[in-house]
Amino acid sequence: MKLIIGLGNPGKPYEHTHHNVGFDTIDVLADRMGITLNQTKFNGVYGTVHRPEGKVILLKPLTYMNLSGECVRPLMDYFDIDIEDIVVIYDDLDLEKGKLRLRQKGSAGGHNGIKSLIQHLGTQEFNRIRIGINRPPQGMKVSDYVLARFSKEDQPLMQESFEKAADASMYWLEKPFVEVMNKFNQK
Numbered sequence: 001m002k003l004i005i006g007l008g009n010p011g012k013p014y015e016h017t018h019h020n021v022g023f024d025t026i027d028v029l030a031d032r033m034g035i036t037l038n039q040t041k042f043n044g045v046y047g048t049v050h051r052p053e054g055k056v057i058l059l060k061p062l063t064y065m066n067l068s069g070e071c072v073r074p075l076m077d078y079f080d081i082d083i084e085d086i087v088v089i090y091d092d093l094d095l096e097k098g099k100l101r102l103r104q105k106g107s108a109g110g111h112n113g114i115k116s117l118i119q120h121l122g123t124q125e126f127n128r129i130r131i132g133i134n135r136p137p138q139g140m141k142v143s144d145y146v147l148a149r150f151s152k153e154d155q156p157l158m159q160e161s162f163e164k165a166a167d168a169s170m171y172w173l174e175k176p177f178v179e180v181m182n183k184f185n186q187k
Contacts, residue, residue: 001056001057002057002087002173003059003076003081003085004029005061005087005088006021007113008065009064013147021091021161022131024162042075043071044061046059065113073121087126087127088127088128089128089169090114091132093134093146097158098160099132099161100130100131102127102168104181105125168184171183
């Protein structure tokens with residue numbers, strides 16, 4: 001069984017913001033796989049599908065970003081999912097807008113959703129797909145920036161990055177994450 005987690009904040013005000021690229025990618029994956037996210041457990045919404053590679057769960061934690069681990073850990077325990085069978089998709093301020101960077105471990109790098117996951121999972125070693133959103137413009141607070149929507153000019157680029165992150169996630173269902181990193185990491 002594999003678990004694909006998209007980080008974000010629930011609710012209309014947060015839809016399609018910089019911080020919700022994980023949710024947007026889960027929407028792309030759900031559409032591709034024909035999954036409806038209509039099940040709730042442990043303060044998260046998820047959907048499941050049985051594929052030739054095995055059962056796949058797509059998850060959006062509804063705990064708000066900073067408490068993501070409070071949803072993910074109990075769900076992993078409930079379904080008996082191993083740490084190597086998860087991938088987490090989230091935004092990264094230090095990557096150029098629309099770029100992907102895949103890693104198998106690392107610090108939170110100031111990302112509160114990842115801090116929460118590290119705390120609740122008890123490790124920094126889990127698969128990640130980071131989607132670049134750039135740093136805020138001069139004079140804008142980070143908190144305001146990550147909760148802002150993408151400009152009309154940036155929307156096509158970001159949609160392309162969601163599609164690429166979904167491609168990487170689908171590839172991971174069949175291949176080891178190291179191979180996924182080699183194929184999808186962008187310089």
